[in-house]
Amino acid sequence: MTKTISILGSTGSIGRQTLDVAEQLGLQVAALTAHASIERMEEQARRFRPRLAVLTDEAAARDLTVRLADTGTKVLGGPQGLEEAAALPEADTIVTAVVGMVGLRPTLTAIREKKRIALANKETLVCAGELVMDAADTYGAEIIPVDSEHSAIFQCLQGCRDRREIRRLILTCSGGPFYGMTCEEVGKMTRADALRHPNWTMGPKITVDCATLMNKGLEVIEAMRLYRLPLEQVSVVIHRQSIVHSLVEYWDGAVLAQLGTPDMRLPIRYAMTYPARGESLAKPLDLTACPPLTFAAPDRATFPCLHLAEEAAAEGGTACAILNGANEEAVRLFLQERIGFYDISHLTAKARSAVSVVQKPSLEDILEADAAARRCVLGD
C-alpha cells in the first residue's frame, strides 16, 4: 500500500485526479512535476506541500521559484528535474502521468530506485516496453497499470497463477467521436471535433489518439509489453459505452471482465491500494440504468492508425518507437491546426517507411529511432 507519492505530470488530467485520490486516501506528496503550468503548480504546491516542485520549462521554473519562496518547497527547472523527482527517497510510489515518451528516462530512474510505479504514461511502454519490463524484473520494481484497459486486465488476472492459461486479452475501444462515419466524413473533421470524446474527459493528445484509434493501437502494444504476450493474443472490440473496461479470455472458455462507470479515479486508486481496495466516493454503477452494452469489430479501413500500430507491434525492435515518435509530432501539428485529420496516419506511415528498424535495440537505439521519426514528420 502506497504511503507517499511523487507525480510526474501533476497538472494534467491523470495528475489532478491522482491528487484527488491522494487526498481521499490521506497520502503524503513528495514531488510534483509539470512542463509550464505555473499557476496550477503553485496552487498544488501550496495545497500539498511537496519537498520538490519541477517545471521542465526553465523560464516557468524561475517564475515558480519566486512564487514559492515563502514555502518549504524546492523548485527545479529542466527535464533532468523529472529524474530527481522520480528518485526522491521519501516517495514509495511514482505516478507517471506525463504525456509522451519524455516519461521514459524518469520511469527507468524510478525502477532503479525500486519504487512502485503507477503507470499511466503509455508512450513509455510503447517505445521501450521490453527494456522497462526487464529493468523492473531486474530491480524488483512493481509496475501497476493505471490505463483503464490495462488496469481492468490486471484486475481480471488476479488469481491467475500461470499466464499460459490466457487465451487472449480483449481490449475494449469506445470507437471515438467519429465512429460509424465514412472516410470522406472523417477527413473533414477538425481539432474541435476530434476533442469531443464520447465518454472520457482527458488531455488533448490522448483524446486525438482516441479519434484516430491510435490510442487503441498504442494500448495493444502496451498490453503486449505489460503481460508479455504476442500480438495474436491481444484483440480489440468496439464497445461504445466504455463500461466494460477490458476482458481476459482463458483457455477453458471463461471470459472475465471488469466493469465500472468511466472514472479514472478507480484505476488510479487501485494502483495505490493494491492488493487491497479502497472506497470509491463516486456514484456506484447501476446496471439497470446503464445503456445496453454493445460490441462490434473495429473499422481498420476508416481508422488506419490501429492497423499501423499492429504492424509495428508485429515487426518489433524500434518499429513501435518510430510509430510513437511520428504520431506524437503529427498529433502536435494537428492540434496546432497545421495538418488535417488523415495527415496524422499519412505522416506516421511515411516515417515508418523512411526510418529503418533496429532489432533488439538499446536505449540509445530507441531514442535515435524516436528522433529520426520526429525529423521525418517535421521534414527536417
Ligand SMILES: NC(=O)C1=CN([C@@H]2O[C@H](COP(=O)(O)OP(=O)(O)OC[C@H]3O[C@@H](n4cnc5c(N)ncnc54)[C@H](OP(=O)(O)O)[C@@H]3O)[C@@H](O)[C@H]2O)C=CC1
Ligand atoms: N487522461 C486520461 O484519462 C488517461 C491518460 N492516460 C495516459 O496518461 C498520460 C497523461 O495523460 P493526460 O493526463 O491526459 O495528459 P495531460 O495533457 O492532461 O497532462 C500531461 C501532463 O504532462 C506534463 N507535460 C507535458 N509535456 C511535458 C514535457 N515535455 N515534459 C514534462 N512534462 C510534460 C503536463 O504539464 P503542463 O500542464 O505544464 O503542460 C501535464 O502535467 C498519457 O500518456 C496518456 O496517454 C491513460 C489513460 C487515461
Ligand SMILES: CC(=O)[C@@H](O)[C@H](O)COP(=O)(O)O
Ligand atoms: C480512460 C482511458 O483509459 C483511455 O485510454 C480510454 O481508453 C480512451 O478510450 P478509447 O480509446 O476506448 O476511445
Ligand SMILES: [Mn+2]
Ligand atoms: Mn485506455
